[in-house]
Amino acid sequence: xxxxxxxxxxxxxxxxxxxxxxxxxxxxxxxxxxxxxxxxxxxxxxxxxxxxxxxxxxxxxxxxxxxxxxxxxxxxxxxxxxxxxxxxxxxxxxxxxxxxxxxxxxxxxxxxxxxxxxxxxxxxxxxxxxxxxxxxxxxxxxxxxxxxxxxxxxxxxxxxxxxxxxxxxxxxxxxxxxxxxxxxxxxxxxxxxxxxxxxxxxxxxxxxxxxxxxxxxxxxxxxxxxxxxxxxxxxxxxxxxxxxxxxxxxxxxxxxxxxxxxxxxxxxxxxxxxxxxxxxxxxxxxxxxxxxxxxxxxxxxxxxxxxxxxxxxxxxxxxxxxxxxxxxxxxxxxxxxxxxxxxxxxxxxxxxxxxxxxxxxxxxxxxxxxxxxx
Numbered sequence: 001x002x003x004x005x006x007x008x009x010x011x012x013x014x015x016x017x018x019x020x021x022x023x024x025x026x027x028x029x030x031x032x033x034x035x036x037x038x039x040x041x042x043x044x045x046x047x048x049x050x051x052x053x054x055x056x057x058x059x060x061x062x063x064x065x066x067x068x069x070x071x072x073x074x075x076x077x078x079x080x081x082x083x084x085x086x087x088x089x090x091x092x093x094x095x096x097x098x099x100x101x102x103x104x105x106x107x108x109x110x111x112x113x114x115x116x117x118x119x120x121x122x123x124x125x126x127x128x129x130x131x132x133x134x135x136x137x138x139x140x141x142x143x144x145x146x147x148x149x150x151x152x153x154x155x156x157x158x159x160x161x162x163x164x165x166x167x168x169x170x171x172x173x174x175x176x177x178x179x180x181x182x183x184x185x186x187x188x189x190x191x192x193x194x195x196x197x198x199x200x201x202x203x204x205x206x207x208x209x210x211x212x213x214x215x216x217x218x219x220x221x222x223x224x225x226x227x228x229x230x231x232x233x234x235x236x237x238x239x240x241x242x243x244x245x246x247x248x249x250x251x252x253x254x255x256x257x258x259x260x261x262x263x264x265x266x267x268x269x270x271x272x273x274x275x276x277x278x279x280x281x282x283x284x285x286x287x288x289x290x291x292x293x294x295x296x297x298x299x300x301x302x303x304x305x306x307x308x309x310x311x312x313x314x315x316x317x318x319x320x321x322x323x324x325x326x327x328x329x330x331x332x333x334x335x336x337x338x339x340x341x342x343x344x345x346x347x348x349x350x351x352x353x354x355x356x357x358x359x360x361x362x363x364x365x366x367x368x369x370x371x372x373x374x
Contacts, residue, residue, distance in 0.1 A: 001371050004077055004084035004100070005029075007040040007059075008068070009091040011047055014233060014259050016202050018107050020286060021143065021167050022090040027051060028168075028360035036364075039084065041076060043068045069093050069129075086371050088363070090141075092126060094133040101138040101370050106130065108143075108283025108304065109150045110206055117205035117280070119236055131155070138370045141363060143167050143284040144305035163366050167284055168356030173263070174293040176348060178270035186267040190257045195226045197329060198272035198296075200260065200287050201279070204235030208278045208301070208319050210244045215278070215325035217248045223333055231268065233259035270294040274332040277306065278319045285309050289354045292347030297340065299328040313346035 009022035029038070030051035038057045040046070043065040051057060062068075062076035074097040077087065087098050090105045111118050111126045118126070134140065134155050140162045142148050148162045187193070197216070201207050209230060216228045228250070230241075245254050260268060269275060275291035275298045282304045289309065291298050298314040300306040307316055317328035335343070 001036045001085045001367060002082060003036055003038050003367060004080065004087045005038050005040045006073065006087070006089040006091070006094070007042045007046070007050075008093075011042050011044060011050065013047065015262075016233065017286075018091050021105070021107070021284075023050075024168065024170075024356050025090055025359055025363065028356040029363065030057060032357060032360045033364055036367075039080065041073055043072060069095055074098065085374075086367050088367060089133070092130045092133055094129075094136060096132060096136070098136065101374055102133075102136055103139050103141060103367055103370055104133045104137040105141040105143070106134065106147060106151060108147050108281060109154055110281035110283070110304070112150075112154055114206060114280055117237070122236065138373075139163065139366055141165055141366060144308055146305040146308055147283050163362060165359045165362035165366075166354050167286055167289075168354045168359055169286060169289045169293055169351065171293075171355075174266050174269070174290045176270075176293065176295045178267050178294050182267040183271035186264050187271055189264065190229070190231075190255065190260075190268070192227065192229055192255055192271075195273050196229045196255070196271070197226060198229050198231065198268065198275050198291075199277065200231040200265070200268070200275070201277060202232050202235040203230070203238040203241060205237050206280050208280050209241050211319060211322050211325060212276060212278050213241070213244050213248055213250060213254070214322035215329065216253070217250060218322060218326040219330060219333075220250075220253060222330065226273065226333070227253050227255055229255045229257060229268075229272070231257040231260045265290065266294055269296055272296050274299055274329055276325070276329060277301070278317060278325050279304065279306065280319050282306050282309075288314070289351050293351045295344045295348060297332045297335075297343045298347065299325070299332060310347075311350045313343065313350040315343075 009018050010026050012019040040059050042061050046059050062072045064072050074095045078099045084100045087100050088103045094104050115123050269291045275296045277300050284305050288298050300310050300314050301319040302316045315328045318324040
């Protein structure tokens with residue numbers, strides 16, 4: 001097959017969420033598939049860590065960068081010689097016009113459940129463009145059964161048109177155990193002293209960081225020597241998070257690290273007593289898998305894909321109830337050695353099903369099936 005791969009999401013320096021998915025899947029396709037011909041479309045030059053050019057893997061930089069999906073990308077796709085057999089976009093924002101069947105990955109539909117968590121611009125962009133991408137696509141890929149069910153419910157799409165391919169994680173770097181020396185270096189770099197609870201994701205309303213702060217405030221009388229580390233880059237509508245810290249009198253107990261260098265994440269995860277992701281919605285939640293992989297127990301919400309990802313290997317809490325979040329964290333912190341080790345082992349066992357190679361295999365099968373049915 002001649003595959004046109006829309007590479008915009010992967011070609012971002014500080015990758016999170018959909019960027020991480022697109023990048024890791026692209027790397028896995030590069031290793032696994034030397035049979036099909038890939039042309040990767042980008043609005044800017046490929047970053048150095050993207051797969052290198054070879055006979056079946058080429059990059060095509062096309063402009064203009066402004067409104068790229070509307071003008072530059074469709075124009076380039078229609079002018080490609082020979083014409084692509086199939087177009088694959090690992091993200092919501094697909095070209096509105098395409099000369100070949102389109103396969104699109106939809107991460108989640110959280111914006112439909114919680115529109116108040118988005119700026120008006122981001123909300124309408126996601127709502128309109130995702131609907132257009134779904135309508136245009138010959139087949140949809142998604143990253144969890146939870147998102148698949150949401151697509152069926154909201155868009156009335158036949159389940160046969162949707163395939164779930166679980167994301168993976170970096171098995172080379174997220175190993176067990178991580179050395180105390182590495183953990184110590186990372187703690188020193190980010191000015192973390194003593195024991196800590198970790199949150200790692202983008203700072204935005206859907207992540208429920210304010211609920212986590214309220215839960216942590218309830219915990220502090222019982223665990224006075226532990227701090228809360230909030231790691232991740234600023235997204236949108238994050239200002240109230242910092243105000244909440246002041247209002248709750250937690251300034252000396254909460255550490256904000258901003259974006260964490262990729263190489264530091266495994267040790268930061270491994271050093272935590274517990275990893276908490278109390279989101280109101282998640283399409284998947286790769287950090288949950290990474291935490292379990294390095295042997296850190298997880299506390300996650302009972303909504304979206306998070307119970308599916310944790311799979312009985314985490315403590316499940318209600319995101320709208322700070323008391324529930326506090327009890328979940330407290331439960332892990334008060335485990336005896338046997339209980340703690342049992343949860344760690346369950347988590348490590350659970351991570352075995354999350355593999356980028358399997359995700360790439362699923363993707364290739366879908367592309368081949370769509371191409372065959374043209």
